[in-house]
Amino acid sequence: MAATDLDRIRALIASHKRWDTAFAVLGFLALMVGVLTFVALFLDMTLKGLPRLSYEFFTSFPSRHAEHAGILSAWVGSTLVMVVTAVVAVPLGVASGVYLEEYAAKNWVTDVIEINITNLAGVPSIIYGLLALGLFVYQFGLGQSILSAGLTLALLILPVVIVATREAIRGIPQSIREGAYALGATQWQTVRDHILPYSSAGILTGMIIGLARAIGETAPIITIGALTFIAFLPPAPVGAEPPFLNFEWLTSPFTVMPIQMFNWTSRPEAAFQLNAAAAGFVLVFMTLAMNGLAIWLRYRLRKNIKW
Amino acid sequence: MTAIATGANVSAMPPVPRAARLSGRRLRIVRERFIESLLLLAALVSVFTTLAIVYILVKESVVFFREVPLADFLTDTQWTPLFDDAHFGIMVLLSGTLTSSFVALAIAIPLGTVIAIYLSEFAPFSVREVAKPFLELLGGVPTIVYGYFALLFVTPILQQLIPGLPGFNLLSAGIVMGIMIIPYVASISEDAMRAVPMSMREGSYAMGATRYQTAVRVVVPAAFSGLASAYILGISRAVGETMILAVAAGMQPNLTFNPLEPAATVTAYIVQVALGDLPHGSIGYQTIFAAGLTLMLFTLACNIAGHVLRRRFREAY
Numbered sequence: 001m002a003a004t005d006l007d008r009i010r011a012l013i014a015s016h017k018r019w020d021t022a023f024a025v026l027g028f029l030a031l032m033v034g035v036l037t038f039v040a041l042f043l044d045m046t047l048k049g050l051p052r053l054s055y056e057f058f059t060s061f062p063s064r065h066a067e068h069a070g071i072l073s074a075w076v077g078s079t080l081v082m083v084v085t086a087v088v089a090v091p092l093g094v095a096s097g098v099y100l101e102e103y104a105a106k107n108w109v110t111d112v113i114e115i116n117i118t119n120l121a122g123v124p125s126i127i128y129g130l131l132a133l134g135l136f137v138y139q140f141g142l143g144q145s146i147l148s149a150g151l152t153l154a155l156l157i158l159p160v161v162i163v164a165t166r167e168a169i170r171g172i173p174q175s176i177r178e179g180a181y182a183l184g185a186t187q188w189q190t191v192r193d194h195i196l197p198y199s200s201a202g203i204l205t206g207m208i209i210g211l212a213r214a215i216g217e218t219a220p221i222i223t224i225g226a227l228t229f230i231a232f233l234p235p236a237p238v239g240a241e242p243p244f245l246n247f248e249w250l251t252s253p254f255t256v257m258p259i260q261m262f263n264w265t266s267r268p269e270a271a272f273q274l275n276a277a278a279a280g281f282v283l284v285f286m287t288l289a290m291n292g293l294a295i296w297l298r299y300r301l302r303k304n305i306k307w
Numbered sequence: 308m309t310a311i312a313t314g315a316n317v318s319a320m321p322p323v324p325r326a327a328r329l330s331g332r333r334l335r336i337v338r339e340r341f342i343e344s345l346l347l348l349a350a351l352v353s354v355f356t357t358l359a360i361v362y363i364l365v366k367e368s369v370v371f372f373r374e375v376p377l378a379d380f381l382t383d384t385q386w387t388p389l390f391d392d393a394h395f396g397i398m399v400l401l402s403g404t405l406t407s408s409f410v411a412l413a414i415a416i417p418l419g420t421v422i423a424i425y426l427s428e429f430a431p432f433s434v435r436e437v438a439k440p441f442l443e444l445l446g447g448v449p450t451i452v453y454g455y456f457a458l459l460f461v462t463p464i465l466q467q468l469i470p471g472l473p474g475f476n477l478l479s480a481g482i483v484m485g486i487m488i489i490p491y492v493a494s495i496s497e498d499a500m501r502a503v504p505m506s507m508r509e510g511s512y513a514m515g516a517t518r519y520q521t522a523v524r525v526v527v528p529a530a531f532s533g534l535a536s537a538y539i540l541g542i543s544r545a546v547g548e549t550m551i552l553a554v555a556a557g558m559q560p561n562l563t564f565n566p567l568e569p570a571a572t573v574t575a576y577i578v579q580v581a582l583g584d585l586p587h588g589s590i591g592y593q594t595i596f597a598a599g600l601t602l603m604l605f606t607l608a609c610n611i612a613g614h615v616l617r618r619r620f621r622e623a624y
Contacts, residue, residue: 019519027425030418031438037486038445041456095349103343104350116354122540122610123603124547126574127360129581130599134363138587155356162353186335188342209447216449219549219574223581223595258451258550265455265554273459280452291447295440 042284049277057278061231062260066271071279073230074260077146078215080234080249081256084150085214089157090207094196096158097165097203102191121159128156129223137224144225146234147250152220157210164206168199201301205294212290216283218258229263230255257283364603367596374590380597386560386576388594395594397601399562403477403570407552408545410481410566411488415541418485419492420534426493427500428522439494446490454554457483462555475557475569484551492541499533500526532620539613543606549574573598 060070096113104110132152142148172195180190196203234252257279264276372380375395383396422442426435462479466472503526511521527534557569558579571579577595585591 016517016520020517023519023522024425024429027421027429030421031425033418034422034442034445034486034489038441038448040460041448041452044456044460045452092349092352095346096353099343099346099350103346113350113354116357119607119610120353120357122543122606123360124543124549124574124606126547126549126577127364127599127603130577130596131356131360131363133581134367134596135359139363158353158356186339188339212447216447216451218449218451219553219578222578225581258449261455262451262550262554265451265458276455276459280455283449284452287447287449288444291444295443 045277045281045284048274049279049281052274052278053281062229062255062263063231066269066275069264069272069275071257071260071282073233074255074257074279075282076233077230077254078256080146080254081149081153081221082211082215084147084250085153085157086207086211088151088154089161089210090203092154093158093161093206093210094165094203096162097169098191098195100162101166101169102187102195117159117162121163125156125217126219126223128152129220131155132220132224143251144227144253145251146254148224149221149226149254149256152224153214153217156217156220157214160210160213161203161206164209165199165203168202168206169195171202172198201297205297205301208290208294208297212287212294215256215290216258216287218256218262221256221259222262226255226259227253257286360603364596364600367593368600371590371593371597374593375597384562386562386571389591393590395597396562397573397598399560400571400573400576400598401601402562402564403552403556403560403572404546404574406564406566406570407477407481407484407548407556407572408542410478411484411545411548412538412541414482414485415488415492415545416538419489419537419541420496422489422493423496423500423534423537424522424527427497428518428526439497442490442493446487446494448487450487450548450550451554453483453487454480454551457551457555469567472567473557473569475555475559476567477552477556477570478566480552480555481566483555484545484548487548487551488541488544491544492537495537495540496530496534499530499537502533503529532617535616535620536613539609539616543609546605546609547574547602549578553578573602 056068057070058075059072060068061072062074063069096117100110100113104113129152132148132155136142136148136151137144142151176194176198177190180194185193230253234249234254235246236249261276261279261283264272264279267273380395380397382398383394384398385394386396386399387394426438430438457479458475461483462472462474462476465476465479465482466474469478472478507525507529508521511525516524552572553575556572556575558571558575559569560576561568561570563570577598580591580595
């Protein structure tokens with residue numbers, strides 16, 4: 001009797017352990033679905049797109065002939081839009097983050113702001129496009145310009161920058177603040193000389209992740225009416241004659257990398273789809289490089305700082 | 308002698324008059340207040356953004372609903388806003404959105420949950436350290452690239468498996484969308500499970516439970532509110548996704564719940580109109596705001612549902 005009971009218990013334990021192994025294998029396979037998809041996506045684009053990547057591809061305008069078409073206007077447009085986005089989103093986001101962590105009182109205004117930021121992070125990006133179409137393009141009369149696009153993407157990544165800033169600030173121990181106050185510093189002096197420098201790496205990480213997201217956004221920029229075929233460049237931001245800087249480029253029509261890729265993807269000719277693959281390769285490479293940089297920064301940060 | 312010398316030293320550095328000291332302090336307080344209000348203003352930009360979104364969507368939609376009765380908008384089974392015989396049945400677009408989202412979630416929720424359980428309860432430290440950043444990278448790939456992948460890589464494969472599948476279809480877009488959403492679901496679910504205190508697992512192991520039993524019967528129920536918000540986030544991602552559908556699902560309005568057919572979604576329709584040249588203020592122009600408002604209400608409902616679920620099932624430790 002006792003022996004058979006023991007066997008039954010052993011069998012039970014063995015079957016339970018089999019579930020353990022089965023689930024570990026299942027989990028690993030599920031993870032591999034993600035990994036393999038990514039590998040397939042990257043390989044497919046590399047194999048199709050790499051032959052198209054040449055110096056001319058980066059220095060030619062789009063063209064009706066697939067083999068002469070390039071991404072010059074697209075990458076210049078993307079760069080300029082990113083400049084506007086960064087200039088608007090970073091100061092606003094950092095200021096909001098600092099306010100919420102260092103200044104905000106516990107009252108309903110703060111609650112409203114916090115709930116609002118959480119909700120904004122969940123709003124589909126195309127809704128931002130509609131906002132920009134109604135507000136920036138028509139209400140403010142900015143037109144379908146680089147400025148409109150940059151502002152739109154700035155609002156889109158604002159929650160990312162705010163959340164990153166807050167997390168970076170939250171990591172600073174209270175004793176740093178107390179030390180500053182004990183020496184007679186005002187709140188702003190504490191923030192300027194201690195809080196901001198110590199959280200700058202974390203903020204930088206958030207900014208890079210935000211911009212990496214903005215550079216791949218297509219829907220909001222299509223919605224404000226960016227053109228898909230641009231065979232000229234916006235006026236140069238720097239000139240040889242005084243005043244050296246001009247801001248005409250802000251109001252110029254433009255196209256960006258993802259829109260150029262969308263345009264080529266939706267054409268039936270296979271030759272243009274190769275161009276799309278090449279543009280996609282550049283785009284993925286850029287976002288991966290930016291995200292990789294951010295992850296690396298965060299990793300180094302975690303290692304180096306010991307309060 | 309010494310006392311006189313000290314006195315001379317002190318008088319050599321005259322004390323700051325009281326009034327000047329106070330005005331310096333007042334200036335400092337004013338400057339501090341000024342900076343604080345600047346920072347508050349920056350924080351309020353996000354609130355203004357929300358208000359502006361609501362204002363724009365409602366303002367343009369009101370004009371639209373003056374022309375098209377709400378009942379027609381909700382019940383009409385045709386969506387042909389740009390034809391002479393115009394019909395505005397949002398159901399047609401919603402059917403595409405719901406079908407593609409359903410396909411996406413049928414992939415993202417099971418896979419995302421399994422990955423999260425695996426990473427949080429089973430995976431060795433080294434696997435987790437590599438997998439988490441990798442999932443983040445996967446979430447960072449631009450959606451237009453996924454659209455390309457759906458149309459030119461996944462659809463041809465599916466066409467081999469399912470003969471007669473049209474070049475544009477909701478299935479391929481939905482599958483790729485699901486894979487795109489996996490990182491979001493997995494990462495939030497994993498965070499929720501890792502927040503479950505170790506003592507609960509230890510209690511379970513002490514009772515003789517295996518890893519699998521602990522994960523499924525102790526950790527998952529304890530982290531349920533976090534899982535629910537991960538799923539809700541997945542749903543709102545799927546509903547709001549645009550480029551994958553605009554590229555791979557075609558832009559033909561089609562009242563169908565069959566993922567094997569091409570169909571336009573709410574988001575793809577907005578893109579289609581924006582690509583064309585619609586004059587500002589025309590009825591076609593206003594349809595995209597009505598469509599956007601529908602989308603916004605849908606995601607708002609998701610957010611509220613998530614909030615209620617979190618409240619309801621939150622376990623405090």
